[in-house]
Every structure is written in C-alpha cells, then in structure tokens.
Amino acid sequence: MITQARATAIGCVAIILWSVDTIVNIYLARLPIFQVLGCAWILSFLLYAFILCARHEWHKVKQPFWVWIIGSVGICGAHWALVWGLRLAPASQITVISAIWPIMVIAMGGWMLHQRRKWISLIGAVVGFLGVWLVLTDGKGIDGYRWEYSPGYLLAVGSSLLWSTYIIMTRKNVNVSSEMMGMYLGVGGAFALFYHLLFENFVMPHPIEWFLLILKGGVTLSASYFCWDFAIKRGNFALLNVLAYFNPVLTLTFLSLLGLAVPKMSLWVGGSLVTIAAILCGAHTKKQARNKEPAL
Secondary structure, eight states: OOBHHHHHHHHHHHHHHHHHHHHHHHHTTTSOHHHHHHHHHHHHHHHHHHHHHHHTOGGGGOOOHHHHHHHHHHHHHHHHHHHHHHHHSOHHHHHHHHTTHHHHHHHHHHHHSOOOOOHHHHHHHHHHHHHHHHHHHTTSGGGGOOGGGHHHHHHHHHHHHHHHHHHHHHHHOTTSOTTHHHHHHHHHHHHHHHHHHHHOOOOOOOHHHHHHHHHIIIIIIHHHHHHHHHHHHHSOHHHHHHHHTHHHHHHHHHHHHTTSSOOOHHHHHHHHHHHHHHHHHHHHHHHHHHTSOSBO
C-alpha cells in the first residue's frame, strides 16, 4: 500500500534529480544536442525495457495511439526545448523561466480538470512572472534585457508549456502505467538518433562525458521521470506543484556552488519570488487535497 505521503516524497526525489540534470546538460554542451538526447533517451528506454522484461509486464504499454503521441511529444519535446535553451542563454535564467510550468499547471488545471480557481492564484501568477522578469533584466528594467538570448527564453517557455500540458493530460488519465515513460523516451530517442545521423557530425565523448551521458540516461532522466509520473498520479498533486517551485532555487544553488552562475541579488530575489508565487498558486488547492483519501 503506497500512501499519498510516500508517493509525494517520491516526487520530491524527481525535483532534486531535475536540478542535477541541468548541471549535466551544461557539462555536455560540447556534444551535438541530438547525439546527447538520442543516447540518453535510448539508454533510459533500455532500462525501462529491462524492467518490463524482468517483470513480464509488457502488457502495460498497450495504450491508445493518442497516449503515445501526447507522452512522446510532451516528454521529449519539453526536454529537447530545455536542453537547447540552455545552449542559447545563461543557465540561471533558463532555470527560472522553465520554473513557470507549475503556474501553467494551475491555470490550465482550472480549465482542463475543472478545478476552482481563486484570486490568490492570479496574484501568485503575477508574482511569479515578476520574478522571472527581474531575473531576465537583472533588475534594470527593459534596458537590462538581453535580446540576443530571446531564442533561448522562448525555448524555455515552450518547454514549460509542453511539460504542463503533459502533466494535465496525465492527471486526467491516471490509469496509464508509469512504465510508459520509458516508451516515450524510446520513441524520442529513435527520432533523435535518426536526426543526428542525417544532420549532425558525431563527436567522440571524453571519459567524463561518457559518464555524464550514462548518468543522464540512467538516473536524471529515467529515474526522475518515473518518480514524478508516479507521484502526480498517487501523491498530493497540489503540494507537488508547490514543491516543484523550489527546483529553480535548488538549481541556482548548485549552479552558484559550481561556479556556473554569478550569484547576483536579482537572481536570488527573482527565484524567491517564483517560489512565493507557487505557494500562492497552490494555497487554495491544498484544502481540497487534504479532503481526498490518504491512501491510493
């Protein structure tokens, strides 16, 4: 019996792994993007396939065609956009922008999941976007905005939109097995390697890059996606969305400690505003979550 509290704790593991994955992506920037994604996604798929074979549970992946489409586009599309964005703009800014997805989930969930929304959610959304703007402009207003980074910013927004849509659709279809995550990555991996062979030149990874590719495919992708997919289906959905907002603060901490980001005041204040926004957006849904059954 998996309680709601345990399922929520499993979701927290995914949040930590996402922060680690951002660091891994930065250190793999020397390699072609589709080479990185193809290798990582295929490795993740193989791990899921091994588990399915060991358990004789391949019947779990017999899902309607639309489930495969939504999952593959939502998971792989969001990840591709995020990784590409990290190569076109500072990692600290991409991290904060990509953190707006819980706001999107709250907004879209009110419509798609027929959840009630209150003014406090709208206030939280405004606070969250103010935090993002503060980070993008370095606290200097429009004069501080770096237009050359706009493609990276747009990719980060697109990543958030795709990920939010996937989460909402997953919440509406809780009977889809978590093992499908590996199948989605397998589909994306096949397309990524095909594109790599046609349009990119293979770059031989250094030993440390081989290690990071294995870490990415085997842990920060496969494990994190499985944990999050499991948690949003069986855990405290509203609380997980709030906790997810701490991901940018956690990632910014890692980036600063590793010397990959300058710990500016505007960066920390903006990240904190995004976290506060999450608390505001999720405040009115916590009470509803507590009224649900504690065990699933």
